[in-house]
């Protein structure tokens with residue numbers, strides 16, 4: 242699947258967002274190396290910090306289905322600029338994505354920013370940092 246089709250999937254899943262508090266729907270679509278697509282929307286909670294972003298919902302759906310290898314992620318929201326993922330999602334992405342995994346950020350005007358994992362979260366804390374202390 243190409244990036245345009247994946248971005249469409251991200252836009253489509255925005256309608257499933259559960260966002261009674263922010264009223265800010267976000268959609269994400271994740272393509273596995275095996276060719277499957279996992280979508281996610283943000284899911285909020287009356288205890289606000291318990292809410293989960295669209296990106297992490299898509300990643301956790303894939304992981305819980307035994308899929309660990311990804312080629313690209315698309316994220317969509319009704320923002321002026323292509324929607325920037327939050328810091329928590331960047332950290333979760335860096336756990337599972339390769340340095341060159343493509344991340345395609347978009348909005349409803351079809352502005353697109355494509356960025357690699359390494360560029361989205363440089364100098365990230367990872368497994369090797371833990372192992373150095375052992």
Ligand SMILES: O=c1ccn([C@H]2C[C@H](O)[C@@H](CO)O2)c(=O)[nH]1
Pocket residue numbers: 260263265266267282283284285292293294295296316324325326327330
């Ligand atoms: O990249 C982003 C940015 C924000 N949100 C969600 C979190 C919250 O539900 C709402 C407002 O921050 O948007 C995402 O899902 N992904």
Ligand SMILES: [Zn+2]
Pocket residue numbers: 294295296297326327328329330331
């Ligand atoms: Zn996030």
